[in-house]
Amino acid sequence: MKIDKNIISAKFIKRPNRFEAYVNIKDELENVHVPNTGRCKEILRPMAKVFLREENGPLRKTRYDLIAAYKENMLINIDSHIPNKVTEEALLNSKIDKLAKYNKISREKTFRNSRFDFKLENDKNDSYYLEVKGVTFEKDGIAMFPDAPTERGRKHLKELIEAKKEGHGAGVLFVIQFDGPSKFSPYDDMDKKFGDELRKAYENGVDIFAYDCNVGEDYIELKNKIEIDL
Incomplete structure (x- = not known):
């Protein structure tokens, strides 16, 4: 997908909280919004080259x-809103082979106590619940999730298991927001409970997908299926 807003580069300075950061733009200090509540400590480091998307909302505090x-x-x-947009584009273009048979794509659909990112259906009344997780953490060439403990992520996996037991298709897609990892793994050192729940989901027939992305300054798109090591 093409990012159709103005993109500029800057140097990262600091991140005082989850929602904001300070960057250097042409020797001027600028306060910017960070659309990712994850830690991103290994990415957002002093003087790292970063890219900013200009926003013009009248109620915004930052530009x-x-x-x-x-x-x-x-x-x-690192934009946490991007994975769902990239996934929708990929689904519409049948880039995920196992899901290509579904021609009806709905966003934000509820099953029991969870709201999943997508519900997919086809003309045969088959249904499939898909949850999407964005991956920004990389270690030694391996993409890993999560980069912070996630009770919500574990809850989604439990509900996907229930959806599968009730006869629906169910899966979780890890959208790796960079190019070229050797494989994907749950980050057990960060959240062993999530890793255990992911393995349990797999054992119960929930599909586990991992794809990396082509990433540029003003575009991102789903690229290759990545090996998964549970």
Whole structure:
């Protein structure tokens, strides 16, 4: 998908809280919004080159969103709103083979006590619940999730298991917001309970997908299926 707003580069200075950061734009200090509540400590480091998306909302306190940063030579998109948009584009273009048979795509659909990112259906009345997780953490070439403990993520996996037991299709898609990891794994050192729940979901027939992305300053799109090591 093409990001159709003005994109500029800057240097990262500091992040005083989850929602805001300070960057250097042409020797001027600028307060910007960070659209990601994850830690991102290994990405947002002093003097890292970052990319900002200009926003013009009348109620905004900041002019820019910080959407991507270089970690050494790797450009990582950190916008937490992007994975669902990238996934919808991929579904519409049948990029995920196992899900290509579904021609009806709905966003934000509820099953029991969870609201999943997508409900997919087809003309045969088959249904499929899909949850999407954005991945920005990389260690030694391996993409990992989560980068912070996530009770909500565990809840989603439990509900996907229940959806599967009731005869629906169910899956979780890890959208890796950078290019070229060797594989994807749950980050057990950060949240072992999530990793255990992911393995349990797999054992109960929930599909686990992981795809990396082509990432540029003003675009991002789903790229290749990545090996999963549970």
